[in-house]
Amino acid sequence: MSTVVAVSRRSLPVGSVGSHAIGWWGMICAVLTEGALFGYLLFSYFYFAVQPRQIAFPPELPSLWLAAPNTVILLVSSVAVWQAERGARRDSWLRQVVGLGSGFVLGVIFVGVQLLEWQSRPFGLSSNAYGSLFFTVTGFHMAHVVLGLLILLALTVWSALGYFGPRHSAPISIGAIYWHFVDAIWLAVFFSFYITPYLGLRHGP
């Protein structure tokens, strides 16, 4: 004797809801592949760093005066975006707009400081292998920050238009995943280029 299984008649949410949203899944996959991209970029950096000779790494240790505070700025921006996400879930228009807006402003400051950091370097993209690596890896990160800023800007405008609320917070969550990712990747880039020389990875000729 066989039984035909019953069709589920549970009430289901309709549309783009939280972690059931297609965009949420898509963003997780995008972050995985972008994470792999930075994995290969940093692989290239360390590949050069462990070569026995002739690779021109700068003789002095990297200065942390700009990069360290800038790292803190970026991390604070993540907290702001996280607050915005909570704001949408609790139906607070103000927390959404202020959170996303201040995340955006902090991101712009990060980009500005990073431009100063680039200017303070005595070498350029085509000076030597280290210069190529430094500007390409941080350049890739900057490109991701700029894309993240465009996303935050769009989300700020949409929030201000009152598009989002407790049942319509998926776009903010999806954008937030990307922004947190950009920040997390910066920690890996920062650690590789600024901290490992202090830990004894090579610097100097």
Add this chain to the structure above:
Amino acid sequence: MTTTELDRVPELAPRDYASPLASKLERLWATKPGLIGWLASVDHKEIGLRYIVTAFVFLLVGGVEALIFRIQLAWPNQHLLTPSQYDQLFSMHGATMILWYAFPVLTGFSVYLQPLVLGTRDMAMPRLNAFTYWVYLFSGLYLYVGLALGSAPNAGWFNYVPYASRPYNPGLNIDFYALANILLGVSTTLGSLNFVVTILHQRAPGMSINRMPILSWGTLTISVGNLFAMPSVTLAFFLLWLDRQFGTHFYSPPSGQPLLWQHLFWMWGHPWVYVIVLPALSMVSEALPVLCRRPLVGYTAVALATVLTMVLGFGVWLHHMFATGLPNIALAFFSAVSLFIVIPSAVSNFAWLATIWTGRPIFNTAFLFFVGFIIVFVIGGVSGFMTGSVPADWQLTDTYFVVAHLHYVLIGWNLFAVMGASYFWFPKMFGRMLDERLGRWNFWLMFIGFNVGFFPMHITGLLGMPRRIYTYPDGMGWDTLNLIITIGSYIMAAGMLLFVVNVFYGLKRGVIAGPNPWDAATLEWSTPSPPPPYNFVVIPTLASRTPLWEERLNEGPYRSQLSEGTPLDHGKEVLGTSSLDAQPNVILRMPEDSIVPLLLALVLTLLFAGLIVKAWWLVIACLAVGLALQLAWLWPRVELRERRP
């Protein structure tokens, strides 16, 4: 039904493809008539067929390229082609086959079949699906524009530096190749992302991960693999382009590292080998059992072996670099993994043999192709095992033995499976059968031509004939074998031509197939042939791996519910289910047809055209227009429940 409904208890409806419900769904899902409608279509069946047709065109073009240089190599001291023309032709042949045919054709089958075998109505991101197709097409055209301008890649498809570096290769040849590859990489990555989400989020209720068709295991595995592998090659080509055009020092002396190219290239390249064979293997695992009238032997073992092969595939790249002077400990490790990977590959092989052995095979064309596939699979596997051993590789590397091995792998593991799959799924796609008599000729010409054409390459390789040479002197003992190889390649081409004839004949005159001509077990065969735009008039609920064979197999007390289900007709809707046990958890809204994916793909291609001629105003204009299009694409919409009304 309101435009603001946020929750709904799904209704129930009977499965009837002639009901008013079916006509309503037809109106919702059908591609609009006219050229604009065709260009704007997001129907996965439409896009899947475009992928398959485009990939077959690239296959024929790449094949003709090979036929031209096989004439050059048929006799010693030929000068039909200059060395420079020969370099471009064999590089284009490799690139076309490996990048613009082998993977896209599998993508085409997956785009067409996955939503059908999973019991859903479209890919998770239909507009992205259209976008990835257009970008794939344009990247291929971009490469061939290079050829038309006399600037085709000329450093082999693997494109080693320093030969591919600017001082040794000053034209735009390599830049066309690098940028076309980055463009194709965008398409491949986004396509893979779409498959992962579709397979993990949109399976029919009850299709838990252990009831998923083996076909989906192949696609899911390589799509996840692609997410991790693709950035490597895209980055490798980007850094090469920077080196060539902006004076960076990644690969070029004095401080660059030429071997970094090989690392980045093969860290992608070897996983890629599995990416372009595993979905083909899983098509065989899906279709062969149907033709043997029994379920696949060892489903779980085959599924796990597929995943394990992909994982190990990330740990063998150094075996392409055994002769580059790397430390012995690295050689030993990578050699060991390269030999070990034979084990999961053999699992699938023995599962197919056991399926044939214990089944009642139907000896039709598709079956012949699958058996031919198993034979060349073993030969290609054994020669791979041989080159996985370091001492053997040092003798064989850069000889025709490697050419023989890689063609046994890529033609054997990919093309033979694709041919079998074409005979198997053609009736579903077009509602008509391919001709069996033509099919036999098609198979035997291809199988004999392939073995006559490629087996002797093992011998010329052992006799010391190097790869990539544009001609060779006589008296080396290679003459007769090379003539045989050329004859074989033309026999194989004749077989391929018969396939094209058969397709046109089948489209016009083929026997009407009906919904399930092979009496197969999986969901795609429960729909009409060809399937309507919405695939399933009601969403099925599954109780087993083989929903159409449950009565005769009688494996458990439960039966799948195919005769009634949720209609989901309040708009373009599909069911979202949980990843492991496929419990329904959301009703997803799908976007309508849109011209934006095509426009965005055009703008992206134009941007890459700007990059090659360094027209920065064009690049910036394309960036601005592209961002505006993306903003329009992503603007939250009430119909998709992305924002408050």
